Structure formats: C-alpha cells, structure tokens
Amino acid sequence: MQEFKATEHQHVRYNPLKDEWVLVSPHRCLRPWSGQTEAAPDDQPPDPLNPLLPGATRSSGQRNPVYTSTYVFPNDFPALLERVPDPPPSDHPLFRSSAAKGTCRVMCFHPDSTMTIPLMTVDEILAVVNEWVNQLKELGRKYTWVQIFENKGAIMGCSNPHPHCQIWASSYLPNEPRVKERCQKEYFIKFKRPMLLDYLKEEMIKKERVVIQNAEWVALVPYWAVWPYETMLLPINGKPQRMTDLTDDQKRSLAEIMKQLNIKYDNLFKCSFPYSMGFHGAPTGPSAAPGDSPHWLLHAIYLPPLLRSATVKKFMVGYEMLAQSQRDLTPEQAAQKLRECDDVHYKAKK
Amino acid sequence: MQEFKATEHQHVRYNPLKDEWVLVSPHRCLRPWSGQTEAAPDDQPPDPLNPLLPGATRSSGQRNPVYTSTYVFPNDFPALLERVPDPPPSDHPLFRSSAAKGTCRVMCFHPDSTMTIPLMTVDEILAVVNEWVNQLKELGRKYTWVQIFENKGAIMGCSNPHPHCQIWASSYLPNEPRVKERCQKEYFIKFKRPMLLDYLKEEMIKKERVVIQNAEWVALVPYWAVWPYETMLLPINGKPQRMTDLTDDQKRSLAEIMKQLNIKYDNLFKCSFPYSMGFHGAPTGPSAAPGDSPHWLLHAIYLPPLLRSATVKKFMVGYEMLAQSQRDLTPEQAAQKLRECDDVHYKAKK
Ligand SMILES: O=P(O)(O)O[C@H]1O[C@H](CO)[C@@H](O)[C@H](O)[C@H]1O
Ligand SMILES: O=P(O)(O)O[C@H]1O[C@H](CO)[C@@H](O)[C@H](O)[C@H]1O
Numbered sequence: 001m002q003e004f005k006a007t008e009h010q011h012v013r014y015n016p017l018k019d020e021w022v023l024v025s026p027h028r029c030l031r032p033w034s035g036q037t038e039a040a041p042d043d044q045p046p047d048p049l050n051p052l053l054p055g056a057t058r059s060s061g062q063r064n065p066v067y068t069s070t071y072v073f074p075n076d077f078p079a080l081l082e083r084v085p086d087p088p089p090s091d092h093p094l095f096r097s098s099a100a101k102g103t104c105r106v107m108c109f110h111p112d113s114t115m116t117i118p119l120m121t122v123d124e125i126l127a128v129v130n131e132w133v134n135q136l137k138e139l140g141r142k143y144t145w146v147q148i149f150e151n152k153g154a155i156m157g158c159s160n161p162h163p164h165c166q167i168w169a170s171s172y173l174p175n176e177p178r179v180k181e182r183c184q185k186e187y188f189i190k191f192k193r194p195m196l197l198d199y200l201k202e203e204m205i206k207k208e209r210v211v212i213q214n215a216e217w218v219a220l221v222p223y224w225a226v227w228p229y230e231t232m233l234l235p236i237n238g239k240p241q242r243m244t245d246l247t248d249d250q251k252r253s254l255a256e257i258m259k260q261l262n263i264k265y266d267n268l269f270k271c272s273f274p275y276s277m278g279f280h281g282a283p284t285g286p287s288a289a290p291g292d293s294p295h296w297l298l299h300a301i302y303l304p305p306l307l308r309s310a311t312v313k314k315f316m317v318g319y320e321m322l323a324q325s326q327r328d329l330t331p332e333q334a335a336q337k338l339r340e341c342d343d344v345h346y347k348a349k350k
Numbered sequence: 351m352q353e354f355k356a357t358e359h360q361h362v363r364y365n366p367l368k369d370e371w372v373l374v375s376p377h378r379c380l381r382p383w384s385g386q387t388e389a390a391p392d393d394q395p396p397d398p399l400n401p402l403l404p405g406a407t408r409s410s411g412q413r414n415p416v417y418t419s420t421y422v423f424p425n426d427f428p429a430l431l432e433r434v435p436d437p438p439p440s441d442h443p444l445f446r447s448s449a450a451k452g453t454c455r456v457m458c459f460h461p462d463s464t465m466t467i468p469l470m471t472v473d474e475i476l477a478v479v480n481e482w483v484n485q486l487k488e489l490g491r492k493y494t495w496v497q498i499f500e501n502k503g504a505i506m507g508c509s510n511p512h513p514h515c516q517i518w519a520s521s522y523l524p525n526e527p528r529v530k531e532r533c534q535k536e537y538f539i540k541f542k543r544p545m546l547l548d549y550l551k552e553e554m555i556k557k558e559r560v561v562i563q564n565a566e567w568v569a570l571v572p573y574w575a576v577w578p579y580e581t582m583l584l585p586i587n588g589k590p591q592r593m594t595d596l597t598d599d600q601k602r603s604l605a606e607i608m609k610q611l612n613i614k615y616d617n618l619f620k621c622s623f624p625y626s627m628g629f630h631g632a633p634t635g636p637s638a639a640p641g642d643s644p645h646w647l648l649h650a651i652y653l654p655p656l657l658r659s660a661t662v663k664k665f666m667v668g669y670e671m672l673a674q675s676q677r678d679l680t681p682e683q684a685a686q687k688l689r690e691c692d693d694v695h696y697k698a699k700k
Contacts, residue, residue: 004435006447011437012522014446020525023429023450031427032409035509036389059382077381079373079669079676085354087361093541094549095573096364097356100373149668157665159385166668172362174674175370191443199444223445278672303671315507318499318516319429321653322628324524326429 006330015224016187016195017180022226023326026333037311041153041271046113052162054111069124070131071108072167078104080170102143102170107131109163116152116163116272118262118345125255132279133251135167136243140284143169145177148243153274155305155313173283180280181296188295196297200234209331211338212260216253219261221335226325228307228314229268229334233257233300241296242281254300261302264341271310277302356680365574366537366545367530372576373676376683387661391503391621396463402512404461419474420481421458422517428454430520452493452520457481459513466502466513466622468612468695475605482629483601485517486593490634493519495527498593503624505655505663523633530630531646538645546647550584559681561688562610566603569611571685576675578657578664579618579684583607583650591646592631604650611652614691621660627652 004011010025051058054066060076080102090096109128110120117125132148139146150165151158173181187195203209203220211219211231222232233254240246246254265273279300282293307314307328320326329337354361360375401408404416410426430452440446459478460470467475482498489496500515501508523531537545553559553570561569561581572582583604590596596604615623629650632643657664657678670676679687 001433001435004437006437009434009437010429010431010450010452011447012450014448016444016446021448021522023520023524024447025429027431028427028429033509035507036504039386077378079360079375079378081360081377083351084359085351087354087356087359092552093537094366094545094552096366097361097374098364098371100360100362145673147669147673149672151665151668154386156667157385158667159383168669168673170373170673172371174373176671176673187443195444202442202444276668276671278668280672301672315501317506317508318501318626318628319497319518321526321626322499322630322651323495323497323518323520323526 007333012324013224015222015226016199017183017224018176019179019183020224021324022224023324024330025326025328026330028328031328033308033312035315038155038313040310041155041274046161050113050160050162052106052108052160052164053113066111067108068111069127070110072105072131072135075104075106075166078102080104080168098172100170100172102168103139104169105135105167107135107165107167109165113162116262116266117258118266119347120163120259122252122255122259125258126252129246129251129255129258133243133246136284139167139169140242140244140288141286143171144173144283144285145170146284147174147278149276149278151276153272155274156276158274177280177283181283184295194239194295194297196234196299197239200236200297203234204236209335211264211335212257214253214257214260216250217257219257221331221338223331225331225334226316226327227303227305228327228329229265229302229304229338230331231261231302231338233261233302235298239294240281240298241291241293242284242298243279245281245290245298258300260343263343263345264338265302265304267341267346268338269306269310270346273304274306275302275304357683362674363574365572365576366549367533367574368526369529369533370574371674372574373674374680375676375678376680378678381678383658383662385665388505388663390660391505391624396511400463400510400512402456402458402510402514403463417458418461419477420460422455422481422485425454425456425516428452430454430518448522450520450522452518453489454519455485455517457485457515457517459515463512466612466616467608468616469697470513470609472602472605472609475608476602479596479601479605479608483593483596486634489517489519490592490594490638491636493521494523494633494635495520496634497524497628499626499628501626503622505624506626508624527630527633531633534645544589544645544647546584546649547589550586550647553584554586559685561614561685562607564603564607564610566600567607569607571681571688573681575681575684576666576677577653577655578677578679579615579652579654579688580681581611581652581688583611583652585648589644590631590648591641591643592634592648593629595640595648608650610693613693613695614688615652615654617691617696618688619656619660620696623654624656625652625654 281298282296436449631648632646
C-alpha cells in the first residue's frame with residue numbers, strides 16, 4: 001500500500017485538552033457543494049436605531065453615555081441572574097438540577113458601528129484588552145468562571161454588527177473549562193509541566209501549524225482543530241494562568257496579534273470573517289489566588305464556521321452531533337492558507 | 351425570596367448519559383429576536399437532475415436502479431474509506447493520531463423526492479426500519495460503530511431534499527458513543543440496572559416530559575435536553591441493546607411513532623421540521639454478541655435546531671461553544687407544546 005500522507009489519508013487525531021478525537025478526511029475537500037449558502041457577511045447594514053451606539057436608548061429604557069472607547073453595561077436579556085431561588089435538592093440520580101447564579105454583561109469595543117477588530121488601531125484594541133482584564137478582576141472575585149466571548153457575524157447568531165463582546169460570569173464551572181481543568185491537571189500530575197507549555201514548545205519547533213507570531217504571542221491552528229480555520233493564541237513568555245496575570249508587554253502584543261490574525265482571517269475569503277472567540281484560563285472565585293493553578297496556561301480560541309468561501313460554511317450536524325467531529329482540510333493546510341494571506345487588510349488596499 | 355419555579359428560574363441540569371450540564375434560562379424566552387432568519391424549510395424545490403432519483407446517474411457515473419422502496423448505495427464522497435495507509439505511530443503524547451477505517455453509505459427512504467417520514471405510510475417507514483436493521487447487521491459484523499443518521503433540511507447542511515439518511519461505519523468508537531458507553535457502564539456497575547431503563551421507568555410515572563407513546567415506544571423530551579425541541583425515543587418493553595435486537599412488533603411500532611412524532615414536529619411551526627436524528631445502541635464489531643452489553647438500551651435521538659418559528663433557530667455559539675449549552679424554554683414546556691400539536695399533518699388537512 002502507499003505511504004501515509006496526512007493531506008490525503010483519513011485518520012483520527014486526539015485533543016488532549018478535551019479528551020476527544022476528531023476525524024480528519026482531507027480527500028473530502030474534492031466534494032462539490034450544492035447545499036445552503038449564507039448571506040455574505042458584509043451585507044449586514046448599520047442600523048441608525050442601534051441600541052449599542054453612544055447616546056442610544058436601550059430596550060431597558062437606559063441611555064448609553066456618549067462613550068468614545070469601550071463601554072460595558074448589563075445585558076438587558078441575561079441568561080444568568082444574580083438573585084433567583086435555588087432549585088430543591090434532587091431526589092433521583094437521573095434527575096439532578098443545581099443552582100446557577102451569575103451575571104451577563106455586554107461590552108462595546110468602539111463607538112463606531114462599522115469598526116471591527118482588524119480595522120481598529122492597536123491602541124483601540126489595547127483598550128479592549130485592558131477592559132477585559134478589569135472585568136475579569138472584578139467578576140472573578142465573586143464568580144468561579146468568567147467567560148469572555150465574542151460572537152461575530154449574523155451566521156453566528158450575532159444580531160448586532162456593532163463591535164462588541166459578551167461576558168457571562170457564573171457560580172458554576174461550565175462543561176468546557178471543567179474538562180480542560182481535569183485534562184490539564186492530569187497531565188501536570190503525570191509530567192510535572194503544564195500541558196500547553198509543552199505543546200507550545202513543540203509547535204515552535206515544528207512550525208507547520210503556526211500562522212503568525214510576535215514578541216509575546218503565537219497564533220496557531222491546533223493539531224486537533226475541529227473547525228476548518230480554528231486557531232489558538234498562546235503566550236510565549238512566562239506562564240500566565242489568567243488574563244489578570246498578563247504583563248503590559250503581553251497586553252499590547254495581544255492587541256497586535258489579534259489585529260494581525262483578524263486581517264488574515266478577513267483576507268482569506270475577502271469578507272468580515274465570522275467566528276465565536278473567547279478566553280480560557282484558570283477558574284476564578286473567592287478562593288482563587290494568583291499562581292494557584294500551575295497546570296493552566298491562558299489561551300484564546302477562535303472558532304470560525306466558514307469552510308470554502310464567504311458563503312459556504314462547515315455544517316456540524318448529523319455525524320458530528322451524533323458521533324464525532326469531522327474536518328476536511330488538515331490543520332496544517334489551514335495554517336498554510338492563513339500564512340499565505342496578505343498582512344494588509346483588503347479594505348485598506350484600494 | 352420567592353419559591354423556585356423551573357419555568358421561571360434559571361438552573362443547571364445534569365445529563366448522566368454524557369456527564370455534562372445544561373444551563374436552563376426560561377426567563378430568556380422574553381428576549382426579542384432581530385438576528386438572522388433562515389429560509390423557510392419548505393422552499394427547497396425538487397431538482398429534476400436529483401442524483402437520488404430512481405434511474406438517475408450519480409456523479410460517480412453509476413446509475414440508480416428504478417427502485418420502488420428503499421435504496422442503499424456507497425456515498426460518492428465518503429469521509430471514511432476502507433483501504434487507506436495507517437498513520438505512523440505517534441512520537442509525543444500531545445500529537446497523537448490513529449488509524450481510521452470505515453465506509454459511508456446513503457440510503458434513500460422512498461422514490462418520491464417530495465416525501466418525508468411524516469407523509470410516508472407506516473408500511474413505507476417500516477421498510478426503512480427493516481433496511482436499517484439489515485445495514486446494522488451487515489456493517490456491524492466488521493465495524494465497531496455504525497452510525498445511522500438523517501440530516502433533514504437545508505438548515506442542517508442537507509444538500510438534497512430527497513428523503514434519505516446516511517450510514518457511516520467506523521473501526522473506532524466515536525466520541526459521543528464512547529462517553530455514553532462509559533457513563534452507562536458506571537451506572538450499571540453502581541446500581542445493577544441499565545441507566546436508561548431506570549430513567550424510562552421514572553419518566554413513565556412523571557409523564558411531564560412524555561410527548562407520545564404507543565405499545566412499544568415512548569417519545570419524550572429528555573430532562574437534560576439541549577436543543578429546544580430535542581426528543582428521545584425509548585423502547586418500553588424488553589431491553590433491546592441494538593437495532594438488531596428489535597422484535598417485529600417493536601419495528602412496526604417504531605415506524606408508527608416516528609410518523610406520529612414527525613407529524614407533531616411539522617405541525618409545530620407549520621413547516622417540514624429540520625433536524626439531525628440517529629440511533630445509539632451498544633457498540634458492534636467482530637467481538638460483539640447479542641446480550642453482551644446489559645448497560646445499554648437502544649434509543650433514537652432527534653436534534654432539531656428551530657427555536658421560535660420556521661425561520662428562527664437556536665444558535666449554539668459563543669457561550670455554548672466555549673462554556674456550556676444553554677436553553678431557553680424548559681424541557682417540560684417543550685414537551686407540552688409538542689403534545690398540544692395536532693396528530694394530523696397540516697398538509698393533509700385542507
Ligand atoms: O455528507 P453530506 O450530506 O454532503 O454532508 C453533511 O453531513 C455530514 C455528516 O453529518 C457533515 O460532515 C457535513 O458537514 C454536512 O454538510
Ligand atoms: O446574547 P445574544 O447575542 O442575543 O445571543 C447569542 O449568543 C448567546 C450566547 O452565546 C446564545 O445563547 C444565543 O443562542 C445567541 O443567539
């Protein structure tokens with residue numbers, strides 16, 4: 001039989017952070033697509049009644065200040081509230097419910113609705129990073145988990161194109177970080193080193209999945225990536241466990257690499273690239289303290305849905321929902337395509 | 351403080367089959383929706399060049415027979431192939447890949463492209479069930495896992511409205527059944543009874559999540575459902591571990607309840623209700639034998655994306671991707687809405 005080539009032959013890859021496998025079927029890139037297409041991301045027109053604008057009145061009746069940088073306010077339709085009665089104790093192991101307290105905030109990145117991270121200046125993005133750190137500091141005192149996330153693009157259920165993210169803080173440790181906590185801890189006990197630091201070291205040697213790198217951060221397509229152009233941002237120096245551990249250099253470099261990565265993303269299919277992104281670091285809460293989670297390394301994750309073009313996404317359905325994630329192009333191919341994208345935004349070029 | 355009401359107050363619920371939690375935020379049903387809407391499911395017009403039609407020539411150059419009931423053929427763009435070279439052994443615990451062999455088939459349910467399960471006769475659906483059993487028998491001899499699944503609707507990435515499902519058989523046990531295998535085994539060791547049998551017994555007493563029931567099957571919204579109108583089909587009598595264990599009565603009753611459930615689904619938003627559905631039973635393969643997995647109970651799962659109407663779906667993005675699934679209406683509310691749907695298909699009523 002032929003020699004194995006990862007770019008041609010199906011195989012499964014292991015994700016040690018989540019204890020899961022992904023099916024990689026690169027030969028499937030040849031499949032034609034005649035299914036549903038999405039509206040091109042740039043078609044979302046700015047809304048003059050946009051409730052996120054400086055000075056706008058929101059559905060709660062509250063009026064935004066005429067903000068000029070970032071602006072944080074409570075989500076008017078929060079999934080998590082601070083004061084709700086607790087459910088009664090469960091009376092059966094198969095019918096278990098539990099209390100969930102929390103709070104949800106919205107954070108505008110910029111007063112201008114037509115702005116996005118790749119079009120903002122590094123200083124403007126740095127203001128976003130600094131505010132994330134403030135939010136994590138404040139909410140992390142009380143809550144076990146503070147999830148900062150950005151849903152970008154109508155295809156991601158984002159109902160407002162104004163540049164913003166959300167922050168949901170909860171009394172419980174949600175599934176995804178709970179699994180990452182367990183897997184990183186097991187690795188640390190076994191190997192006496194943080195999993196993601198070992199991983200980073202290898203990736204910096206191998207280079208084939210690295211997209212870009214600056215003084216403090218690297219953006220790479222993880223070996224076990226599920227979404228076609230999924231990436232991870234990892235800090236190169238030190239071992240920050242949470243956003244609150246970042247140095248000033250790391251914060252500015254983070255703003256820089258976010259801009260650079262997003263320029264490449266936008267250039268890939270010549271559109272404002274949709275995704276969900278967010279940060280994962282050590283859990284927080286009243287008993288958390290700096291340095292208490294040596295098995296953790298802070299990282300950001302970008303999960304973009306597009307597969308072939310601005311209008312054709314990867315459907316995570318059927319086999320993926322019932323059995324296992326499946327990807328077409330390999331992570332190495334995705335990294336190469338992103339590396340080859342221009343460093344200047346296509347809108348800035350005319 | 352007020353008394354806890356599940357229909358008003360947020361809480362988390364535990365899924366013992368997957369060792370995961372879901373955030374239930376029923377107060378969020380009040381949130382207005384101004385985001386992306388989908389094309390109404392019924393807008394997908396039949397294609398005269400449809401490669402799934404009896405007598406059509408497919409992209410592989412192969413010609414379908416003029417079939418009159420079900421018809422199974424190899425997927426022309428399979429994610430899993432039988433003969434591929436194995437990847438080399440992994441040289442690092444964080445870069446693990448493994449061989450994956452398999453086969454992918456497509457199964458047409460009916461020669462008529464405008465047909466769907468709720469519009470087919472019970473005898474026609476029974477032919478589908480019988481063919482599923484045949485497929486599981488044949489492929490299960492060789493493969494560890496045989497995933498039967500139907501992606502229905504363009505919103506689910508289904509590129510062809512012709513009634514059909516897919517069957518992907520693999521040499522490996524995929525993530526979802528691997529977790530269910532582990533959780534059911536742990537429960538069985540602890541309680542000496544199959545988890546889903548205990549669960550079923552309780553649900554038949556509580557009744558509040560039951561949608562419909564016939565002589566052999568019950569359709570219910572699981573206590574831990576993630577998708578708004580997610581349901582599960584469970585066998586009431588005996589303890590079938592795999593589809594191949596089903597009696598003739600169970601097969602016919604399955605066809606009946608599939609029709610009835612899908613009529614309710616279609617009536618809910620007056621559209622051909624999109625979903626991914628599939629079956630989970632004990633793993634198969636050369637060493638599997640009838641009765642060898644007493645911790646398993648065969649079940650079907652329906653995962654429909656719609657939330658509010660034929661055009662507004664639930665977006666599983668942002669918080670869901672990075673932290674934990676979140677649902678708005680409670681499983682009990684969903685079950686009630688489905689129960690209240692008419693038992694006669696809206697298209698049959700004029
Ligand atoms: O095989 P199809 O129907 O072309 O493809 C569809 O179902 C597959 C299996 O669930 C998914 O991997 C694809 O993303 C989806 O588009
Ligand atoms: O809060 P939004 O932006 O209205 O809602 C969006 O993000 C939430 C958090 O990821 C999801 O639960 C919703 O399904 C999605 O539509």
